[in-house]
Amino acid sequence: MRTLCGWLCLAMLGLTAGCSGQANSARDTLILGAYTVPKEVYQRELIPRFQKLWKQKTGRDIYFQQSYLASGAQSRAIAQGFDADIAALSLEADIERLRDARLITHDWRAAEHRGFITRSVVVMLVRPGNPKNISGWDDLTRADVDVIYPSPKTSGGAMWVVNAIYGSRLKQTEKDTGSADPAAARRFLAAVQSRVRVMNKSGRASVTTFETGVGDVLLTYENEALLRRQQGKDFSLIVPDATILIENPVAVVDKNVDRHGSREAAEAFVGFLHSAEAQRCFASYGFRPVNAEVTGEFAAVFPQPPQLFDIDYLGGWQQTIDLLYSSRGVWTRIFEQKSN
Amino acid sequence: MLSNRASAGLRPASAMVMRAIFLFFVGLLVVLPVVAISLEAFRSGFGSLWKQISHPQALAALWLTLRMAMIMVVINVVTGTATAWVLVRNRVPLRGLINALVDIPFAIPTVVTGMMLVVLYGPHSVLGALLGRHGVEVVFSRPGIVLALLFVTFPFVVRAVQPVMMEMEGDMEEAASTLGAGRMRTFFQVVLPTLLPAILSGAALSFSRALGEFGSIIIVAGNIPMRTQVASVYIYGEIESGNPGGAMGLSVVLLVISLLTLLVLNLLQQRSQRHAATI
Known part of the structure; x- marks a missing residue:
């Protein structure tokens, strides 16, 4: 008993010493x-x-x-x-x-x-050698492609990803028809979301999931992808033509x-x-x-995507949060429509 | 009965002190937080609380949680009772070690449980690859949720049934078989009724525990809204995305379900005790 007290006192001393040091x-x-x-x-x-x-x-x-x-x-x-x-x-x-x-x-x-x-951009990380031959956004809706990104409810990174998916289709329709088509963007976002099997709580957790062998494409920050490659992880990186500037x-x-x-x-x-x-x-x-x-x-390291857009293209952050992530938002409602 | 005897042995004053301490701690540690959550949930009125609860994603998450917990309870009741039976009645080798292992799920952080299941059943593992070839998805799907819940709640039924089984000691079964009952009849008419309150108690505890399980599930389940997102993960998402109202709404529902489960269990136990006393 006495020795226990001694240890406790010692521990307390250590703690106070540590605090006063700071x-x-x-x-x-x-x-x-x-x-x-x-x-x-x-x-x-x-x-x-x-x-x-x-x-x-x-x-x-x-x-x-x-x-x-x-x-x-x-x-x-x-x-x-x-x-x-x-x-x-x-x-x-x-x-x-x-x-x-x-x-x-x-x-x-x-x-x-x-x-x-x-700054960064949203990129696609694919398996070594790109076995599923993924080259851009359209491939993400293919039935043989599993997509991974975290939940925008818990991850700021995932919000950037969803913004990129939605915005890239606005850009595409703008290029094709002259005006951005929100309905097409919504349908495209729903199509990509339906290929997602796992939504982790953070970008890091999604990378871990991807490393366990789940999924063909991981959508993430370019810097996160480059960091993983620096650590010797064998992934291929695709920078889409239209993507969002973070x-x-x-x-x-x-x-x-x-x-x-x-x-x-x-x-x-x-x-x-x-x-x-x-x-x-x-x-x-x-x-x-x-x-x-x-x-x-560093111009050679970071290629400039030809159709790069920023958050203001979607109307700024406040409007984007209301538009996509509020309880009646575009992203939130995707799930409800699908279950019908 | 035990508590009566114990408190009768104490002087009235110390019994009072004991009771006061007990009430104080139950109040401080359990009642106070529960009341705080409930008040917070009802603060903006019943209408807005209902709106939060009736959000399609919230309802889907709740329904999935209840179904997964029910499946887990059914499996747990069978395997837990069987485990207790083996531990009490059979002379298995290393019984002491196995007995200690039963409580291991309590000691392992649930996040690690989730990670362990992903490693075991993920597409890179032998088991996961084998199952995948036959079209069976375990992790990031519903079976993974049930597996995680089973692991986390495994000790409850075993530990509830074990002591009752030890008290039975086989004399009632001997009596039954002497009177000519077959093994099946002995089991269903003598053994099972005696064990039932304990089994139900274990089942109710594991059910309540499963409703709130988070750490393992957020890793093992896919967390896709309306498909593989359970209530606790939905609640976490609402907190993280700055909507505490939505989190409180579903929390209160889980709380009420838990409370009702445990209340019904208590009533059942009291009835069976009274029933036992009249015999």
Whole structure:
């Protein structure tokens, strides 16, 4: 019994020592609330590089507390009180939630590169050598092709995917007939959705499912696909002619940095993310850079799809969410019509 | 009976304290969260709650959950009772180890259960490939859901039936066979009625547990709305997509079904106890 008490005391001591270590005022601390996809590049490149820069510039050490969650979940966590200094999320709507909660009070879109730090496009990942001979969107409705993407209910990445499917057909009809046809886009989305057997909760989980051998095509971010290939996974990558340009925002969370007194460091870090050095790191991890100079350097790695469109083509995020994902939205209703 | 004896042994004051502590913890740990969920669900009125529950995807998810849980319960009742029988009556080798293994599903994180099933029955595995060639889909389909539920709830029926079986000790069956009853008749008229309350208790617990199961199912099922999406996964999706109202609606329905199941079970048990007492 006495030894047990001893162990407990020891454990408590260890805990308090650990806590006081973090609260050490000689060190600056930043809390980063990010989505899961760029986790590797933050941990292996960006944070170590910034720590070195900060030390050179100020002579102080800077310590990062990092949290990586699905973009929507991270955004909600911050809105409900997780005191992140910096929010790096997958889509504008998740940053806007923080503005609605009055946590971000500045105009984040007025920043460099309109507040975005990385870009990507929705691509198709197929089995090595492309055995099902998939070349574009139309192949996804074939009866012998199984498609995988996560659920837009839980994954920001899946929203980008569904936007790409829907928008690509709008583009197609616009090209063929001169005007975009929402009814055709809806039918096409329903046809692709009917080829989906598994909807995981996140993009990462979908990749895992794809790796267990399920499905012929995985729809995902280009950077996710490139990262998997870097890790030695043997997939073929197809960039469709018409696809959506993904832009990922970052913003300083005003209320939290003012409370922590960490505004200077937080703004320096966000500034660093826009720098050519950081942009090169992003690019080498498969993200399309926003910096013009670095974009030029990596032009060969990231082909420009001829019919690239962005979220504004669909009317912006708010309208897209209402149109596709609300309880009466186009995507939501696909399932109800099919069951009849 | 046991509790009566125990509390009679205590002084009234300490019995009061015990009761107060008991009520406090049940209130704090069970009643309070349940009431909070129910209040939250009804906050925006019964009409909007009904609208959330009657959403086609919510109803389909609920219906699928109930059907999968029922199938699981039927299988579990048979296999669980048989397992308990073997553990109590047969001299199987390594009985102690097998007995300990029964509780393993409680210790394994359900996410791991899901992963394990995908690895076992996925298209890359020998078993999965074999089944796939015969057109049988297990994972990302309904059989996967039932398998996950079976694994997660396996201990309930075994552990409910086992103690009752140990008390029976075979003398009633001996008496029955001495009086000329055949083995079938002995089983159905003597053994089964004695075990029935315990079997029902195990069945009700596993049913309730299955209604809320999430971790294994989100991995094993395809999660396609109206086809392979169960209630808990629907609820998770509603929370994640910023519609807590939809999540609360279906949660309350699951809660009510669970409560009714356990209530009916309690009534049945009380009746059978009274019945036993009058004999």
